[in-house]
Amino acid sequence: MIRPLLLALVSLLAGIAAGEDDVEVHIMSFNIRTSQASTDSASTCSNWDGIRKDNVLSNINTVAADFVGTQETSDAQKAYLDAQLAGTYSVIGESTGSLNGNANEWDALYYRSDTWTLLTNGMFWLGTDPNTMTAGWGMSYYRTCVWGRFQHKTGATICVLNTHYETPGNDEAQENGSNIILEKIKTSCDAGDKLIVLTGDFNALKSYSAMQILFANDMEDPSDEATFCGDMLSATCSVKYDFTLFRAQSDDACHLKSEVSRVDYGGCYSSDHAGLIGTFLNFSEIFAPDSCVSDDSEIAKSDFAKFTLFGVSSGAKMAAEREPQDYQYASESLDQFATYEDYLDSQLSETDLFYLEDEELARQLVELGYRGSGETLRRDDFEARKRAERERNAQKTSAPKPLASAGKDLSQFPFLAALASREDLVRNGKLTCIIFIRDKNAKGQEISGYIDYALRLKNEPFETYFERKKKLLPKSSDLSYYNWETQTSTSNSTQNFQVIADSETGLLFKNKRDRKVVNVDPKANPGDNSTRTEIKTKEYLQVVIYDHMTRRKT
Structure with a gap:
């Protein structure tokens, strides 16, 4: 009796999942x-x-x-x-x-x-x-x-x-x-x-x-x-x-x-x-989610309803309970699954198979998202993710991307040479640097600020700086920025440093990895594992680099 009901339910849920009024929109x-x-x-x-x-x-x-x-x-x-x-x-x-x-x-x-x-x-x-x-x-x-x-x-x-x-x-x-x-x-x-x-x-x-x-x-x-x-x-x-x-x-x-x-x-x-x-x-109104959250590493994190069809204590009991989803397979490697069927089977329990008595029917329920231990990828998404994993694995064996400073003659430019000597260590996470720059912007206004070198390296094409096509200057989005003419002041914590404005000590930056504080007061000790180096250069009014060696577990 249960199996015919389940077959009918699968058909109903498939119709709902198809959502004739659902509109998937792709915008490029x-x-x-x-x-x-x-x-x-x-x-x-x-x-x-x-x-x-x-x-x-x-x-x-x-x-x-x-x-x-x-x-x-x-x-x-x-x-x-x-x-x-x-x-x-x-x-x-x-x-x-x-x-x-x-x-x-x-x-x-x-x-x-x-x-x-x-x-x-x-x-x-x-x-x-x-x-x-x-x-x-x-x-x-x-x-x-x-x-x-x-x-x-x-x-x-x-x-x-x-x-x-x-x-x-x-x-x-x-x-x-x-x-x-x-x-x-x-x-x-x-x-x-x-x-x-x-x-x-x-x-x-x-x-x-x-x-x-x-x-x-x-x-x-x-x-x-x-x-x-x-x-x-x-x-x-x-x-x-x-x-x-x-x-x-x-x-x-x-x-x-x-x-x-x-x-x-x-x-x-x-x-x-x-x-x-x-x-x-x-979504069509018949099956609308409560909310939808997304992440670039996951295909979808929408809070769909997941129907629990089989009670553990009673095989004949059938419930339709809403419960939050576990998204373990959205970010977990799929290398362990040779086929899409293997992937579906991994989300089934022995209890599911006992009450269903039909492996193919159980797979259908998992594929529709109403049974299983996590969010279910569609077949085409599974195949696409498998291909992407193969490409990533292939890229890991290829040569690393050259440094932005590679091949550049910076012997006449002390500040750029100092950045170049630190680039590899910063990119590999062994060193973090805070750069203090005081200079004039394109409008002739004096500005100063503290720059998270690792963040700017990650987010900007630094070749333009090392080739001297562009001058590195503080921005309002950096750790700290001040325009002396307009008296505009901003501060922003980054993924590497927390900004601490202390009324007594002055401006401090706490490293988020080892929790050590970098003190940028020129009269104070910069802190544990930190050094202060002033760079003498004609290109800027003042440049100081604060190096902080992070403690990494071996």
């Missing part, structure tokens, strides 16, 4: 690198009119997202994509306009017209007057944001925006861009839109003040995977500048996962950025 952000870059014309991989335009098109078609927000799109690139994607995608957006002699670009937003209907749309500038073609705050280019409200054929509506921020280092322009977008969301998007998604190349790390403004206003992106790769030859990327930020305005909408798309086309890659795809879900 893709900086395709402008075809107007003069250095690209002689390169096989980077020349747009060679193989690259076909590679970009193939990359977009392979992902097959519902929405694709492109940045750095030249007139020629947009015309090509418009023609090639016609019939599948429609597009909204306007030209940014030309500033300082720089050619205009498009922040275009492509959408699948067979699935989504455009309700309303527009574009605004990230300048002093968002409603007209304006810049400001020392911007090199006109910066814009294109937006649209779309309705799915099921009736669900979402609001999607696509932007490209001012270049790194111009914190003021980036911060104003964030504030403008947040204000425009209020008037452009609708309270009934289940999701608001903001894609783009923000030219900023998560720790930057412009991004913190967005995060403080309920815009989220749990992914930490790097997206800026620097060229069309590198398989791996170094920093995360691209985001698919979202705000869920309904309890039955959530973020499922974020993925990076970096496709190898015979040793060439389609852009110096990887594509970033955010996957979202609008």
Whole structure:
């Protein structure tokens, strides 16, 4: 009697899980690198009119997202994509306009017209007057944001925006861009839109003040995977500048996962950025989750109901209890499972098999997510994760990435030479460094601050500093920052140091690994396992490096 009931229940649950009204939405952000870059014309991989335009098109078609927000799109690139994607995608957006002699670009937003209907749309500038073609705050280019409200054929509506921020280092322009977008969301998007998604190349790390403004206003992106790769030859990327930020305005909408798309086309890659795809879900009301939490290392952490079908004390007793999920298999290695069936079997207990009397039926229940010891991966997700593990294992055997300072003659630059001598130790976690810099910014204002060297190494392409194309200066997102002219002061704890503002002792930094305190008072002892080194250099008003050797278990 129980088995026929279970078969019927499996059929019912499968129907619910399928969720005819559920809408899974894939939104891609893709900086395709402008075809107007003069250095690209002689390169096989980077020349747009060679193989690259076909590679970009193939990359977009392979992902097959519902929405694709492109940045750095030249007139020629947009015309090509418009023609090639016609019939599948429609597009909204306007030209940014030309500033300082720089050619205009498009922040275009492509959408699948067979699935989504455009309700309303527009574009605004990230300048002093968002409603007209304006810049400001020392911007090199006109910066814009294109937006649209779309309705799915099921009736669900979402609001999607696509932007490209001012270049790194111009914190003021980036911060104003964030504030403008947040204000425009209020008037452009609708309270009934289940999701608001903001894609783009923000030219900023998560720790930057412009991004913190967005995060403080309920815009989220749990992914930490790097997206800026620097060229069309590198398989791996170094920093995360691209985001698919979202705000869920309904309890039955959530973020499922974020993925990076970096496709190898015979040793060439389609852009110096990887594509970033955010996957979202609008649930049907019949089976909506209580909440949805996501992590970049896990495909989904939504609080689905898990049905416990078999009581231990009584085989005939059948309950449908909601209980929190254990996500052990979302982050655990799958190397131990040769097949998807082996993976499903691992989540079954002897009690399950005893009462079901059917191994295949038990597997179906696990696959649907209503039985088992943890969140259940779908077959295609299992296979994708297995492939990713094989690729990671292969990469572990390859040569390590060269140091950013490798091959650079820094003998005439004492500060850069000091950073280079510490780079390997810092990257390997054997040494942490706090860099104090006092100098003048691009506006001639005196600034000073304390920099977590390890964090900046991790999040920025340091080749530009070692090649002296850019000068290392404190930012408002660093451990501590002060502008002596505007009297602006900020402090931020990092993953390596906690900032302690002590009224008697002064500014202190506690290392989060060994809990030792670094005292930056020049008249005081810097602390256990710490040293203070002042660097004499003509390039800065003052530079001091505080080295802290961390105690590591052997």
